[in-house]
Amino acid sequence: MSKLRYERPVIQKMNAGLMNKFGTRTEYEPVKQIDGVSVASMIKEYGSPLFVMSERTIRKTYKDAVRAFKTRYPKVQFAWSYKTNYINAICNVFHQEGSWAEVVSGFEYNKALGNGVPGNKIIFNGPEKTNEELLLAIKNDSLIHIDHFDELYQLIEICEQTEKKPRVAIRVNMDTGVYPIWDRFGFNYENGSAWNALTKIVASGKLQLTGLHCHIGTYMLSSDAYSVAVNKLSDLAFKCKSQLNVTIQYLDLGGGFPSSNTLRGAYLPASDTNPSIDDFAEAITNAILNAGFRTDELPLLVLETGRALIDEAGYLLGSVLANKRLSDGRRATIMDFGVNILFTSFWYEHKISPAQDFTHHTEDMVLYGPLCMNIDMVRESVNLPLLNRGDQVVVHRVGAYNMTQWMQFIQMRPNVVLIDESGKTHLIRKAEDLKYIEQLEEMPQHLSSISL
Amino acid sequence: MQLRKNIATSESGFIFNPATGDSFSANPLASEIITLLKQGLSASEIKKNIQEKYDVENGQLEKDWDDFLLQLRDANLLDN
Numbered sequence: 001m002s003k004l005r006y007e008r009p010v011i012q013k014m015n016a017g018l019m020n021k022f023g024t025r026t027e028y029e030p031v032k033q034i035d036g037v038s039v040a041s042m043i044k045e046y047g048s049p050l051f052v053m054s055e056r057t058i059r060k061t062y063k064d065a066v067r068a069f070k071t072r073y074p075k076v077q078f079a080w081s082y083k084t085n086y087i088n089a090i091c092n093v094f095h096q097e098g099s100w101a102e103v104v105s106g107f108e109y110n111k112a113l114g115n116g117v118p119g120n121k122i123i124f125n126g127p128e129k130t131n132e133e134l135l136l137a138i139k140n141d142s143l144i145h146i147d148h149f150d151e152l153y154q155l156i157e158i159c160e161q162t163e164k165k166p167r168v169a170i171r172v173n174m175d176t177g178v179y180p181i182w183d184r185f186g187f188n189y190e191n192g193s194a195w196n197a198l199t200k201i202v203a204s205g206k207l208q209l210t211g212l213h214c215h216i217g218t219y220m221l222s223s224d225a226y227s228v229a230v231n232k233l234s235d236l237a238f239k240c241k242s243q244l245n246v247t248i249q250y251l252d253l254g255g256g257f258p259s260s261n262t263l264r265g266a267y268l269p270a271s272d273t274n275p276s277i278d279d280f281a282e283a284i285t286n287a288i289l290n291a292g293f294r295t296d297e298l299p300l301l302v303l304e305t306g307r308a309l310i311d312e313a314g315y316l317l318g319s320v321l322a323n324k325r326l327s328d329g330r331r332a333t334i335m336d337f338g339v340n341i342l343f344t345s346f347w348y349e350h351k352i353s354p355a356q357d358f359t360h361h362t363e364d365m366v367l368y369g370p371l372c373m374n375i376d377m378v379r380e381s382v383n384l385p386l387l388n389r390g391d392q393v394v395v396h397r398v399g400a401y402n403m404t405q406w407m408q409f410i411q412m413r414p415n416v417v418l419i420d421e422s423g424k425t426h427l428i429r430k431a432e433d434l435k436y437i438e439q440l441e442e443m444p445q446h447l448s449s450i451s452l
Numbered sequence: 453m454q455l456r457k458n459i460a461t462s463e464s465g466f467i468f469n470p471a472t473g474d475s476f477s478a479n480p481l482a483s484e485i486i487t488l489l490k491q492g493l494s495a496s497e498i499k500k501n502i503q504e505k506y507d508v509e510n511g512q513l514e515k516d517w518d519d520f521l522l523q524l525r526d527a528n529l530l531d532n
Binding site for chain 2: 005012325
């Protein structure tokens with residue numbers, strides 16, 4: 001006679017009256033496959049932990065976002081925010097869909113060029129641009145977004161040595177009713193710095209003032225703030241037209257749309273609180289259409305959306321290393337991934353699903369990573385099935401920022417695979433090894449041998 | 453190791469401690485172990501019983517048994 005399936009014994013205290021009145025779901029529904037590819041087979045082939053990106057989801061999310069804007073406004077252009085995920089294969093999915101590149105460093109700029117993005121379709125943002133990088137951007141006719149006066153004078157000085165007149169915009173910061181104001185980037189609208197910068201650009205005679213840019217914040221939970229931003233940028237555009245005789249060709253509203261991840265400490269899940277991409281599209285396009293532009297002078301609307309376009313498409317597969325009981329009786333589960341590769345666990349309460357069948361019995365637990373560092377906690381409290389060593393889990397919505405902000409700390413960064421639209425997996429970034437990590441190190445001669 | 457004498461249990465896995473007023477829900481194996489403890493079986497007898505009935509390796513059962521004792525102790529259900 002075959003034996004019964006074993007599940008470890010567990011008791012759970014019943015806390016009547018303290019339940020969440022919104023009845024947040026317990027994640028015991030297993031996620032055994034992603035886009036038709038089994039989780040277990042991917043871990044077997046590529047190891048654990050493993051980042052998995054879904055090309056199907058990227059393309060669908062992108063198309064949905066484009067549709068949300070283009071059905072409301074005639075001139076829309078997305079520019080892929082490289083810092084959100086700059087693995088070349090991911091960037092090229094967006095470029096194939098028609099997205100330009102939005103970069104914030106010379107490193108990202110060269111990555112975009114390397115991916116085949118024409119220079120005139122690269123938006124060069126950020127507070128640091130060297131002379132060499134600016135010269136390259138000028139030569140390539142890229143859109144240079146000026147962040148501060150020092151950069152404005154730097155650019156004017158460079159242009160005195162070249163015959164080219166670069167296309168420029170300024171980044172404008174402003175009070176949109178969302179605090180704190182992101183005033184460390186760009187020129188302030190309310191105190192007149194932005195207007196001052198615009199007049200200096202035109203007066204220099206060396207630069208072509210082409211656009212206006214803002215990026216009012218990140219993980220914005222209010223679409224109204226974007227209407228305020230459009231109104232203030234439009235006001236500057238009208239002043240440029242009437243007082244400087246310059247027609248602003250595009251308004252770049254930056255990024256900042258949230259994904260469906262729930263922020264740490266949030267009372268309600270993100271799906272209940274975050275505006276949809278349609279809400280943002282409605283707010284932004286209505287504001288531009290009602291701002292008073294002549295129909296033949298409607299500016300191009302540029303969007304640098306990152307997180308909202310890629311978070312959903314990314315998964316992190318991992319395995320349980322160990323279980324333990326803490327001094328206060330709480331369960332602790334140690335996973336083979338931690339904050340080193342799941343940087344966003346500092347911000348989000350990531351949804352985590354088991355990758356195999358369990359009963360409906362669950363436990364509250366703390367989820368730790370594998371690092372020998374106290375900060376390495378993935379979830380402070382999560383209700384999951386009775387996981388055992390070797391069991392596999394799927395972390396959802398990890399496509400944004402993790403593959404750029406991940407740290408090579410204690411452990412090495414794992415493989416990243418892309419599942420294409422036909423369900424085939426492709427390795428798009430290899431796991432690091434000791435040789436890769438040490439290739440930039442140099443050993444002084446007197447330290448080259450040791451004897452213990 | 454002994455369960456407190458006045459602990460009330462049901463077949464469905466409901467546990468009640470009248471001394472503290474706390475109630476607990478147990479999964480099937482926890483419920484089974486508690487029933488056997490109440491019947492006076494020793495730890496080794498219960499573990500043997502589980503190994504005969506369930507598909508579990510000895511090492512796994514030992515780890516889970518120790519953890520279960522911690523849970524019972526933490527829940528104030530043991531006499532000691």
